[in-house]
Amino acid sequence: MSARGSAFRLAFGGYVGTLVGGLVTVRVAFTDASPAIVAGAAVTGFLGGLVVGINVAKRYSQPPIRIGRRRRHGTVVLFSSLSFGLFGCAAMLGLFDPRVGVVALTFTFALLFTGWAAAELGETCYVDSITADEPSATWRWEPQGRSWLYAIFVVWWLLMGTVSVFSGDWTASIVRTGFATTGVCVALEEGTWRIETLGATPEIRVHEAGVVKQWPFRRSIVRWDEVDHVRLRDNELVLDRGLFDVRFERDEVADLEAVATEIERRLERVSADGPVALPR
Structure with a gap:
């Protein structure tokens, strides 16, 4: 398995471990158990869920592909933290013991981070699975942010x-x-914050399956069948795809005209030959 696949297994295991650990710990926090017992429940639940999650991801090759292919799966993973957040808010309002709030809010953010990591790595694994070919064109891009x-x-x-x-x-x-x-x-x-020794160089890549955006720690793809048309303005290139347009600013890409020309050429080819069959 690739390094990204191994990273996904670890992130998925961490997410499952955090979910199990959170459920167990919140339940124990409602009792009169000592802080040591609450901490022990958290560690035990997390380690148990971690082992289960890693083994599930190891046995079945589909979890990263399924999560990455459908955005709603990643949304479900991330928003599972809301249930813990509700307990935390209720404790802040005085409805529960304060330590329930501390536990619930701790696991809210832990679930958010581990679920986020699993969803992003799942998307990257999916992109890798449908872009085994060499890119026909590659450009360096600099994500702009304040x-x-x-x-x-x-x-x-x-x-x-x-x-x-x-x-x-x-x-x-x-x-x-x-x-x-x-x-x-x-x-x-x-x-926006770059550590030069970590992560990949941000790039735009044109593949048979679509346009790949590579960030330092993840990849996403705009498939050709998702793009309605391309618009090149003075300061940006826009790939129209309904509610979720993809934009590249001129400050991000040195030769925006070359990117637009290559994408338009690919779209014309796809329109003539039909969409590329992607693996399920």
Whole structure:
């Protein structure tokens, strides 16, 4: 199995472990169990779920392909954290014991991060499975983002989280630290913050199956049968595909005209020859 496949198995196992550990720990937190027992339940549930998740992903080759092929599967994975978030919010409103809120909110963000990783790696595995051919054209692209805005966001929430720790409000601290961590993850995942020694070089690749966007840590694809038409404006290239258009800014790609020409040529070929049969 490829390195991405192994990474997916680990991420999927981490997601299942976090889900199982969260369910067990929240249940124990409702009792009068000591903090040591609550922590033990969390570790035991997580390790048990981790082993199960890794083995499921190892035995069946389809989970990463299924999750990556259908966006709604990734959405289901990510939004499963909402149930824990509801318990956390209820505890913040005084409906449950505060430690239930601490546990629930901790697992809310843990599920968000592990589910996010599994969904993104699943999409990348799916893209790899349908783009085994060499790209006919490749361009370097630089994802544009306001790194300073992410920095302000992360620093602000870290400071607020620290204030909450000193004031003894652990529930608020978890939420604020979770927001800060989310900001860091998004900035790295989008390539707004780059660590040159980690991740792949962002590129646009043209394959038989479609246009691949490669970020430092993941890939996505726009299949030819999804594109209605291409529009090249002064400052951007737009691939129209209903509600989810794909845009490339001129600041991101040096030769936007060459990208547009190659994509239009491919679309004309697909229109003449028919769509490419993709593996299921």
